Amino acid sequence: AQTVTQSQPEMSVQEAETVTLSCTYDTSESDYYLFWYKQPPSRQMILVIRQEAYKQQNATENRFSVNFQKAAKSFSLKISDSQLGDAAMYFCAYRKPHSGNTPLVFGKGTRLSVIA
Amino acid sequence: DTEVTQTPKHLVMGMTNKKSLKCEQHMGHRAMYWYKQKAKKPPELMFVYSYEKLSINESVPSRFSPECPNSSLLNLHLHALQPEDSALYLCASRPILRSSYNEQFFGPGTRLTVL
Numbered sequence: 001a002q003t004v005t006q007s008q009p010e011m012s013v014q015e016a017e018t019v020t021l022s023c024t025y026d027t028s029e030s031d032y033y034l035f036w037y038k039q040p041p042s043r044q045m046i047l048v049i050r051q052e053a054y055k056q057q058n059a060t061e062n063r064f065s066v067n068f069q070k071a072a073k074s075f076s077l078k079i080s081d082s083q084l085g086d087a088a089m090y091f092c093a094y095r096k097p098h099s100g101n102t103p104l105v106f107g108k109g110t111r112l113s114v115i116a
Numbered sequence: 117d118t119e120v121t122q123t124p125k126h127l128v129m130g131m132t133n134k135k136s137l138k139c140e141q142h143m144g145h146r147a148m149y150w151y152k153q154k155a156k157k158p159p160e161l162m163f164v165y166s167y168e169k170l171s172i173n174e175s176v177p178s179r180f181s182p183e184c185p186n187s188s189l190l191n192l193h194l195h196a197l198q199p200e201d202s203a204l205y206l207c208a209s210r211p212i213l214r215s216s217y218n219e220q221f222f223g224p225g226t227r228l229t230v231l
Contacts (some may be wrong), residue, residue: 043224045222046222091159102166
């Protein structure tokens with residue numbers, strides 16, 4: 001079974017600085033998808049960024065980028081120029097591709113605080 | 117319309133009550149999910165519906181009864197709940213397509229308190 005591990009229960013960052021959240025996963029599949037979801041205190045879970053395992057290029061979405069190391073099964077999230085609105089729980093998630101309704105496998109989450 | 121809506125936002129119920137949670141999406145997604153989320157924890161999968169049929173039940177107690185009356189609507193019927201069932205209940209949906217990565221959209225959740 002696939003597992004996702006987030007080893008940092010809590011992180012903090014100064015406003016405008018950069019922070020990296022760690023995620024590792026375990027799978028025997030060669031093709032899969034990885035996601036970072038953000039859940040602010042308002043509780044709406046939203047997708048931050050995604051990565052297809054067959055793509056070697058790291059995904060980027062504005063201030064958010066990932067460092068995807070397939071051999072190491074590592075998928076970290078880098079947030080640049082941190083803003084107060086980035087404060088939230090961040091969940092790393094895994095899913096097999098082309099698998100109909102197969103659900104996401106979540107890590108335990110990292111709570112990010114942004115200090116003004 | 118690119119959102120999943122859930123009603124009610126908050127619900128307080130006694131252990132003998134019967135209530136229902138409602139989830140709706142109009143994105144044409146044929147996979148719909150119920151999750152339970154405790155504070156500071158990740159969502160725990162409860163049920164998955166695929167083409168309006170229950171495809172995954174994660175050994176959820178029978179006091180939770182899901183229903184998918186049509187492709188846009190997902191209900192969760194609650195009866196004789198326990199205080200430990202108090203949590204945020206999240207609904208999600210996504211398309212079932214072989215060729216895309218299929219983003220999963222989450223609703224805002226229903227905050228349930230069982231007294």
